[in-house]
Amino acid sequence: MAVSVDNATVAYPSGTRAVEGLSLHIRRGEIYGLLGLNGAGKTSLIKAVATLLRPTAGSIRVLGLDTRERPADIKRRIGVVPQENNLDTYLDVRRNLLFHCHYAGVAKKECAPRVEKWLALLGLEQKAGERVLHLSGGTKRKVMLAKAFLTDPELLILDEPSAGLDPEIRSLLWEQVREFRSSGGTVLLSTHYLEEAERLCNRVGVLHRGRLVAEEPAGGSVEAVFRRATGEAP
Amino acid sequence: MNFLLALLRRNFAADLAAAKLTAVRMVVQPAVYLFVFGHVVGGMLPAQSGYAAVMAPGMVAIAAVTGPFVTIGGSVISGYYFRTLEAWLLAPVSLGTLMAATVLGGMVNGLAGVGIVSVLVWLILGLAPQAPAFLVLTAAAGALLFSLFTLVVLLAPETPDKGQEVFSFLMMPMTFFGCTFYSYDMLEAPFNWLALLLPTTYIAEGLRAAYTPAAPHMDPSAVLAGLTVAAAILFPLASWAFRRRLGHFTW
Numbered sequence: 001m002a003v004s005v006d007n008a009t010v011a012y013p014s015g016t017r018a019v020e021g022l023s024l025h026i027r028r029g030e031i032y033g034l035l036g037l038n039g040a041g042k043t044s045l046i047k048a049v050a051t052l053l054r055p056t057a058g059s060i061r062v063l064g065l066d067t068r069e070r071p072a073d074i075k076r077r078i079g080v081v082p083q084e085n086n087l088d089t090y091l092d093v094r095r096n097l098l099f100h101c102h103y104a105g106v107a108k109k110e111c112a113p114r115v116e117k118w119l120a121l122l123g124l125e126q127k128a129g130e131r132v133l134h135l136s137g138g139t140k141r142k143v144m145l146a147k148a149f150l151t152d153p154e155l156l157i158l159d160e161p162s163a164g165l166d167p168e169i170r171s172l173l174w175e176q177v178r179e180f181r182s183s184g185g186t187v188l189l190s191t192h193y194l195e196e197a198e199r200l201c202n203r204v205g206v207l208h209r210g211r212l213v214a215e216e217p218a219g220g221s222v223e224a225v226f227r228r229a230t231g232e233a234p
Numbered sequence: 235m236n237f238l239l240a241l242l243r244r245n246f247a248a249d250l251a252a253a254k255l256t257a258v259r260m261v262v263q264p265a266v267y268l269f270v271f272g273h274v275v276g277g278m279l280p281a282q283s284g285y286a287a288v289m290a291p292g293m294v295a296i297a298a299v300t301g302p303f304v305t306i307g308g309s310v311i312s313g314y315y316f317r318t319l320e321a322w323l324l325a326p327v328s329l330g331t332l333m334a335a336t337v338l339g340g341m342v343n344g345l346a347g348v349g350i351v352s353v354l355v356w357l358i359l360g361l362a363p364q365a366p367a368f369l370v371l372t373a374a375a376g377a378l379l380f381s382l383f384t385l386v387v388l389l390a391p392e393t394p395d396k397g398q399e400v401f402s403f404l405m406m407p408m409t410f411f412g413c414t415f416y417s418y419d420m421l422e423a424p425f426n427w428l429a430l431l432l433p434t435t436y437i438a439e440g441l442r443a444a445y446t447p448a449a450p451h452m453d454p455s456a457v458l459a460g461l462t463v464a465a466a467i468l469f470p471l472a473s474w475a476f477r478r479r480l481g482h483f484t485w
Contacts (some may be wrong), residue, residue, distance in 0.1 A: 012484055052323055052483045076326035086317035086324075090248035099247075102240035103325035131251070 002028045002155050002186035003049055008058035010044045018044035020210040021058070026188060029227060033180055033201035033218060034190040034234070035226055041210040043083050046159045048186060050080045063154055075104070079153035081161045083190075085140045087132040089223070092126040093143055095120065097150060104151040113203040119144040122172065137164050145173060149180070156180060156187045162196060174200055192221045194234055241335040242342060244359045245305055249343075252273045255448045259304065262352045264293055268358045271415075276359075287449055291441035294369075294416035297347035298376035298437060299408075302340030302399065309336065314485055323483055333476045337381040337479050340362025345370075355394040368454065372440030375461040382468040389475040393485070405418045413438045419450040436460035 003026040010019040019041045021069045023055050026032040047053040048060055051071035060067045062074045087096050094115060101111035119125050122142045132140060141164060148156055156177070162170045177187055177200055191197055197204050201218040206229040214229030259285045268290065276286035313319030322332060352369070355361050365368040386396035387404070411425065411435025421429055429435040439452035440461070452460075479485070 013482075027267060030338065052320065054482045072326045072328050075324055078375055082317070082320060084317050086319075086321040088244070088248075088318050088321065089312060089316045090251045095247060099244050100321070102243070103327075104388055105236050105323065106328060119238070146469070 002026050002030070002063060003032075003188060004059075004061040005045070005049070006059050006061075008045075008048065008055040010048045010053050010058050011056045012162070018210055019038075019048065019065060019207075020054075020209065022207075022212050023058075024205060024212055024215075027185050028188060029181065029184055030203065031177065031187040031189060031201045033197035033204035034188065035194070035197060035204055035222070035224075036190075036207035037230065037232060037234075040207040042118065042207055043159055044210075045207065046157055046190055047082075048056060049076060050157050065106060076151075077153060078155045078157055079151060080157045081144050081146035081148045081159060083159040083163075085144050087140060087143055089131070089133040092129050092131050093124055095133070095145060096132055097146055100147045100150055106140055106151060115146075118150055122146050122179065127215070138166060138169055141165055142169060145176070149176065156185060156189075158187065158189045160190055160192060161167075162191065167176075170196075192234070194226065197222045237325055237331055238335045238338060241322070241339055242375065245309075245339045245343065246248060248308070259298075259300075259447045260347050260350050261354070264313060264347075264361040265358065267293055267356050268351075268354055272355075272359045276298070284446075286359045287361060287446050288417050289415055290359055290361050291307070291445075292416075292438045294348055294351050294355065294373065294441050294445075295297070295376060295414050295434060295438040296409060297432060298344045298373045299380040301344030301347040302377050302381040303384045303405075304413065305343040306336055306340040306381055307388060307398065307401070310388045310394050311398060312386075319480070320483065323451050323480060329477055329481055332480070333385070333473065336385065336476075337378065340381030341374065341377040344380065345373060348373040348377070353434060361445060363444045369441060369444035372437055372444060372457065372461070375440075375465070376437035379437070379461065379464050380467055382465070382472040383433075385472040386475050390471075390478040408432050408434045416441055417450055419451050430460070433460070433464040436464070 005024040008019060008022050009017055011017045034042050037060060044053060048055055048063055051067045051074055063077050065074050067074060091099065097115040098111055101114060119128050123144060124142055127135060127139055132143060136220055145161060162173055183222060189201065198218055204216060204218045204222055204225060206211050206214040206226055210228045214225055216225050223234060257475060271289050272286040279285050287435045387401045388394040412430055413429055413434040414434060418426065418435060418439050436457045440457040442449065442451035443454050443457060
């Protein structure tokens with residue numbers, strides 16, 4: 001399994017339980033879509049899988065490793081696009097990517113070629129020298145995508161990666177995700193776009209009030225699955 | 235080790251990106267203070283007062299303690315608003331390594347400031363440390379203490395902007411009551427007792443001992459004891475604040 005969530009609860013210091021007693025298993029090589037209304041617990045679950053939040057009960061294993069015991073080893077093998085951009089506003093695009101490689105421990109001689117490859121793939125060459133503070137939202141998102149792919153992860157964790165992207169960039173993202181999967185990678189994708197889930201995912205899970213209320217192959221109508229599980233419109 | 239060096243290089247790149255501001259903070263401000271208070275005001279006082287020799291180590295102490303706040307405070311506050319803290323937390327290192335890298339970044343900036351102000355003291359006032367090794371030891375300890383102090387103040391509150399207010403509130407009395415602009419032997423009760431509670435006192439007095447061993451200053455063993463006690467208090471507090479806030483990252 002790429003991700004095994006067993007009876008996990010994720011709570012905040014205020015006492016709010018964003019995820020409660022949730023179990024979820026994602027096979028290697030799968031694209032798993034996480035759906036749910038705002039506040040359903042998708043981002044909290046994703047942060048817990050990415051080791052940023054500690055489960056207060058139950059366990060989460062990523063690529064066979066427990067998130068509480070081996071967070072650094074897990075982080076070495078995952079790429080994350082969080083819901084909000086976390087770019088270093090003091091640096092330009094190229095340096096953001098280069099430092100991301102350095103933080104991740106990528107061999108020094110490999111960093112620059114990898115960065116240039118992803119700058120080219122995402123059409124960011126013209127923006128490479130610009131400070132990220134001055135970039136548009138869509139361009140910042142592209143830099144975040146480049147960061148996630150840059151370290152050759154085994155598992156990609158994407159929290160609403162296409163939010164705010166124009167259709168052209170969105171299809172570029174889908175292309176990269178499909179290619180990543182065809183090379184053996186696993187993807188955990190949270191999205192509000194049902195079309196995105198239908199087109200990309202092998203399976204979808206619907207979260208509602210911190211619990212997994214449905215889980216089905218993504219072949220059929222994702223919207224119908226969503227309505228049935230939550231009783232609400234997506 | 236790679237992560238530590240990478241974060242240091244990132245801090246350097248961030249300082250370069252704000253080069254004008256960095257130059258004003260690290261060079262222009264201390265130069266103006268040294269010129270006005272050391273050269274001009276010092277020149278107005280009777281020669282035997284030796285005020286320039288009293289205030290110059292205090293200026294070096296201020297550089298040692300403000301550098302960590304600028305570097306770590308900048309990282310934590312911009313990390314909170316722009317979420318760069320999250321990016322560092324996603325690096326494949328332990329929380330302990332991330333804390334070590336953060337503290338080291340603060341210390342390096344503090345020591346860089348000390349180096350620059352020491353040169354300015356020599357250029358403007360013609361003073362050089364008589365015990366350079368003790369200067370480095372005291373300045374490094376001061377930068378370490380204020381790196382830890384900055385982590386406590388910014389990470390313990392609910393959000394770092396609240397910590398920033400607390401820091402501003404504490405920094406002023408620490409500077410003015412902490413023997414930076416006068417030496418400890420000039421104080422009378424109860425201010426001399428109050429000064430003993432402030433880590434800036436030990437840093438400034440240690441630097442006075444390094445610059446002019448013949449002039450009045452706190453005994454170096456008392457300086458080292460004060461710095462050690464402060465570190466023994468601040469290190470566990472900083473570790474606790476760091477793990478509590480970043481081990482379960484809810485910002």
